[in-house]
Amino acid sequence: MKVLIVEDELALVELTSKALKKEGFIVETATDYPSAAEKLAVYSYDCVLLDVMLPGGSGLDLLRRLKADGNRANVIITSAKDSLDDKVTGLGLGADDYLAKPFHMAELVARMRSVARRSMNAGDFAFVFGNVSLEPDTGRVTVAGQDVLLLKKEFDILKYFIQRPEHIVDKAVLAEAVWGDHVDQADDFQFVYAQVKNLRKKLDGAGADIEIRSVYGFGYKLINR
Amino acid sequence: MKVLIVEDELALVELTSKALKKEGFIVETATDYPSAAEKLAVYSYDCVLLDVMLPGGSGLDLLRRLKADGNRANVIITSAKDSLDDKVTGLGLGADDYLAKPFHMAELVARMRSVARRSMNAGDFAFVFGNVSLEPDTGRVTVAGQDVLLLKKEFDILKYFIQRPEHIVDKAVLAEAVWGDHVDQADDFQFVYAQVKNLRKKLDGAGADIEIRSVYGFGYKLINR
DNA sequence: GTGGCATTATGAAAGTACTTATAGTGGAAG
DNA sequence: CTTCCACTATAAGTACTTTCATAATGCCAC
Numbered sequence: 001m002k003v004l005i006v007e008d009e010l011a012l013v014e015l016t017s018k019a020l021k022k023e024g025f026i027v028e029t030a031t032d033y034p035s036a037a038e039k040l041a042v043y044s045y046d047c048v049l050l051d052v053m054l055p056g057g058s059g060l061d062l063l064r065r066l067k068a069d070g071n072r073a074n075v076i077i078t079s080a081k082d083s084l085d086d087k088v089t090g091l092g093l094g095a096d097d098y099l100a101k102p103f104h105m106a107e108l109v110a111r112m113r114s115v116a117r118r119s120m121n122a123g124d125f126a127f128v129f130g131n132v133s134l135e136p137d138t139g140r141v142t143v144a145g146q147d148v149l150l151l152k153k154e155f156d157i158l159k160y161f162i163q164r165p166e167h168i169v170d171k172a173v174l175a176e177a178v179w180g181d182h183v184d185q186a187d188d189f190q191f192v193y194a195q196v197k198n199l200r201k202k203l204d205g206a207g208a209d210i211e212i213r214s215v216y217g218f219g220y221k222l223i224n225r
Numbered sequence: 226m227k228v229l230i231v232e233d234e235l236a237l238v239e240l241t242s243k244a245l246k247k248e249g250f251i252v253e254t255a256t257d258y259p260s261a262a263e264k265l266a267v268y269s270y271d272c273v274l275l276d277v278m279l280p281g282g283s284g285l286d287l288l289r290r291l292k293a294d295g296n297r298a299n300v301i302i303t304s305a306k307d308s309l310d311d312k313v314t315g316l317g318l319g320a321d322d323y324l325a326k327p328f329h330m331a332e333l334v335a336r337m338r339s340v341a342r343r344s345m346n347a348g349d350f351a352f353v354f355g356n357v358s359l360e361p362d363t364g365r366v367t368v369a370g371q372d373v374l375l376l377k378k379e380f381d382i383l384k385y386f387i388q389r390p391e392h393i394v395d396k397a398v399l400a401e402a403v404w405g406d407h408v409d410q411a412d413d414f415q416f417v418y419a420q421v422k423n424l425r426k427k428l429d430g431a432g433a434d435i436e437i438r439s440v441y442g443f444g445y446k447l448i449n450r
Numbered sequence: 451g452t453g454g455c456a457t458t459a460t461g462a463a464a465g466t467a468c469t470t471a472t473a474g475t476g477g478a479a480g
Numbered sequence: 481c482t483t484c485c486a487c488t489a490t491a492a493g494t495a496c497t498t499t500c501a502t503a504a505t506g507c508c509a510c
């Protein structure tokens with residue numbers, strides 16, 4: 001699930017981005033109207049978190065344009081002033097939800113989830129790569145149809161990788177996504193190595209045909225061998 | 226059964242809330258359109274008692290949005306003016322019942338009950354998992370055909386689990402579903418542990434072939450062993 | 451190739467977080 | 481006033497995570 005955060009207050013962008021990444025969402029950001037419009041024109045997103053007050057134009061205009069273009073992204077608008085006008089206008093323009101600032105991260109995450117679920121067509125679903133499958137809802141992981149028991153961190157790591165097969169994953173980014181705050185300015189990724197090692201052993205021991213390959217100097221990459 | 230009261234007249238909220246809580250419903254409240262929409266987006270309710278005239282927007286709009294979102298909550302609309310229009314519009318939009326203000330508490334409770342019953346598939350509906358069955362209507366729980374007596378919280382917890390067999394249930398989410406607001410941002414789930422422990426003992430003592438398993442770091446999971 | 455530096459891997463120990471157990475307090479209902 | 485239930489407090493056991501020390505591997509220059 002790919003999300004675009006459109007917001008000019010950098011501290012808030014930082015915070016929000018962190019929280020959503022931790023949930024496994026793929027997050028990109030834009031801090032003004034023009035760059036947001038550009039990204040939306042070029043890339044496709046599942047969900048847009050859209051501030052109403054933006055440098056360079058109103059978020060509501062952007063929303064209007066999106067809908068006119070037939071963009072399928074779900075839109076959650078946010079507004080600093082707890083303004084009913086914005087809310088009503090926004091929802092009228094086809095926004096999927098409204099969030100008054102300041103909001104709690106937990107709440108944002110819950111709404112995102114509900115958006116994700118709606119767009120994923122409800123029900124249980126599983127990520128699959130090679131002979132490995134992972135179900136976020138039940139916490140179940142199988143290799144070649146056999147259940148494999150993963151601990152929390154191992155599960156989170158695999159969940160992150162399996163959503164981005166074949167993509168290079170920077171260690172710092174992975175750490176940020178899985179551990180969150182714990183990684184303040186760590187230049188030491190021993191804890192990542194340790195967990196990756198355990199995960200590899202379990203996948204390997206179960207006969208997985210996929211592998212977390214190290215890419216020297218960059219990070220990791222989940223590949224199908 | 227979790228109910229959201231959407232109503233701006235505080236005295237009425239108070240009264241209604243009290244009456245419903247006394248009946249064993251879990252009650253939350255919202256006093257305007259935005260906060261109601263917010264709660265409905267984030268949490269799930271079995272039933273919504275919805276005033277038509279709200280600060281911030283019309284209850285009918287909210288109802289429309291709910292249905293558009295595929296929200297499964299049953300909706301009972303209330304209206305101060307004994308307006309046929311509201312009634313017709315509301316029911317047309319998919320409301321499950323209509324109540325003209327002022328109403329008697331006894332009547333409200335009766336309608337709630339009937340809505341609850343209807344939503345659970347009329348008649349006596351039971352969730353079944355393994356050799357355990359739970360009837361929301363009658364509060365009856367059986368293990369291998371034998372009645373088992375559960376206290377209220379234990380019942381609510383089992384009900385939550387049995388609707389999501391095999392699914393990971395986060396403690397915070399469970400707490401939210403069973404206890405409602407009570408859990409503001411508790412980082413201490415002793416009260417959950419205590420109840421789960423008792424429920425386990427009863428299920429086990431009755432010879433259930435299902436089990437509330439702890440999944441370290443994730444929460445709980447109802448499994449069939 | 452070989453040496454040197456940087457990055458990644460490993461196994462075991464130390465540290466931390468999570469879960470359960472038990473007893474008991476407080477409060478609501480009758 | 482009494483009883484019963486819901487929750488709290490305390491404590492202890494267990495399981496997971498991170499750290500530490502050390503080893504292995506990859507890259508680059510010569």
